[in-house]
Amino acid sequence: MAKITLDNLGHCYGGRPANRDDYQLKPMSHVWEDGAAYALLGPSGCGKSTLLNIISGLLIPSEGRVLFGEQDVTRAPTAKRNIAQVFQFPVVYDTMTVYDNLAFPLRNRRAAARYVDIRVKAVAEMIGLADRLDERAQGLTADAKQKISLGRGMVREDVSAILFDEPLTVIDPHMKWELRTQLKALHREFGHTMIYVTHDQTEALTFADKVVVMSDGEVVQVGAPAELFERPAHTFVGYFIGSPGMNVLDAEVEGSMAHVMGCALPLARRYGRLSGRVQIGVRPEFASVAETGPGLPVSVTRVEDVGRHRVVRATIGGVEVNAIAQEGQSVPENAEWLRFAPEAVNVYADGWLVEGEAA
Numbered sequence: 001m002a003k004i005t006l007d008n009l010g011h012c013y014g015g016r017p018a019n020r021d022d023y024q025l026k027p028m029s030h031v032w033e034d035g036a037a038y039a040l041l042g043p044s045g046c047g048k049s050t051l052l053n054i055i056s057g058l059l060i061p062s063e064g065r066v067l068f069g070e071q072d073v074t075r076a077p078t079a080k081r082n083i084a085q086v087f088q089f090p091v092v093y094d095t096m097t098v099y100d101n102l103a104f105p106l107r108n109r110r111a112a113a114r115y116v117d118i119r120v121k122a123v124a125e126m127i128g129l130a131d132r133l134d135e136r137a138q139g140l141t142a143d144a145k146q147k148i149s150l151g152r153g154m155v156r157e158d159v160s161a162i163l164f165d166e167p168l169t170v171i172d173p174h175m176k177w178e179l180r181t182q183l184k185a186l187h188r189e190f191g192h193t194m195i196y197v198t199h200d201q202t203e204a205l206t207f208a209d210k211v212v213v214m215s216d217g218e219v220v221q222v223g224a225p226a227e228l229f230e231r232p233a234h235t236f237v238g239y240f241i242g243s244p245g246m247n248v249l250d251a252e253v254e255g256s257m258a259h260v261m262g263c264a265l266p267l268a269r270r271y272g273r274l275s276g277r278v279q280i281g282v283r284p285e286f287a288s289v290a291e292t293g294p295g296l297p298v299s300v301t302r303v304e305d306v307g308r309h310r311v312v313r314a315t316i317g318g319v320e321v322n323a324i325a326q327e328g329q330s331v332p333e334n335a336e337w338l339r340f341a342p343e344a345v346n347v348y349a350d351g352w353l354v355e356g357e358a359a
């Protein structure tokens with residue numbers, strides 16, 4: 001296992017970028033901790049595969065370095081990187097048994113038969129295939145085959161990292177939850193450094209210790225799921241994570257007050273002079289509707305019952321805003337005002353979170 005250092009790493013497929021917008025992966029420096037589980041999360045085309053391919057050795061970056069531990073692997077081929085990979089579609093040897101498939105990476109490295117047996121059985125137990133070890137892979141479902149791929153990715157203890165590229169794509173929706181949970185358990189048990197690419201926030205948030213959120217070739221935040229929820233570092237993180245996403249409204253901010261469409265809203269922090277486009281961001285979980293002010297005058301368009309809570313959909317000045325009413329919380333018939341918990345109001349300048357000072 002190893003920590004992974006991305007040192008001024010950037011990539012431009014066309015070569016010779018004239019400005020930052022020309023990069024498909026904008027230059028960045030990050031250190032990813034040894035033994036942690038990371039998810040690379042972002043919409044299609046944001047650069048997840050580009051970054052994963054640079055880490056796996058399929059692509060040499062146009063700038064910067066990748067280090068596994070202290071070793072510079074920027075130009076090392078995949079085979080020399082000591083990594084395991086699990087892809088979108090199962091890669092299994094149909095004519096081999098489940099046992100032999102799982103044993104393959106270890107036998108390939110000439111591990112002792114007794115050690116192979118211990119590891120194969122431990123992994124098979126974790127992926128729920130312990131009683132099917134003698135079956136040929138050929139007759140198995142896509143789910144079971146992908147479990148073998150996941151197991152094979154985990155079977156070696158000495159890899160620097162395990163890379164997963166949307167590994168649950170072919171899995172039946174009801175099985176996804178089970179496999180995600182198993183992956184998490186495998187990580188707890190074996191402690192590998194893991195990097196898991198997905199565009200699905202539920203997968204990322206349930207699997208990872210740290211989620212690396214990407215947008216438009218840029219890492220916009222690396223944080224624990226709770227941090228992404230409570231303090232989105234960028235408005236994109238606020239929109240992309242959460243259901244519905246964060247409410248974002250243009251504002252003027254002065255000291256510890258925000259002014260939105262002529263209404264004053266108190267903030268829990270104090271801000272200096274801000275430049276660029278200033279916005280406030282508030283999660284619907286920290287918004288509520290009321291019949292009277294203070295707050296923002298809104299038109300409620302509908303109330304959706306989504307099981308554990310209700311989502312109140314409203315608009316203000318043509319902008320959609322949402323509030324979540326938790327179980328037991330009432331939604332007044334004639335609600336016309338939207339209120340925010342001041343401590344949950346984040347302030348952004350040109351999309352980026354402004355920290356502010358305690359008021």
Ligand SMILES: Nc1ncnc2c1ncn2[C@@H]1O[C@H](COP(=O)(O)OP(=O)(O)OP(=O)(O)O)[C@@H](O)[C@H]1O
Pocket residue numbers: 013014024042043044045046047048049050051199
């Ligand atoms: N070989 C290539 N040559 C030129 N541009 C490329 C190449 N591969 C990817 N790109 C571009 O780089 C950007 C990032 O693509 P990338 O595949 O890394 O995104 P992604 O987040 O993995 O998307 P997806 O989830 O759809 O796979 C996109 O604009 C894409 O069109």
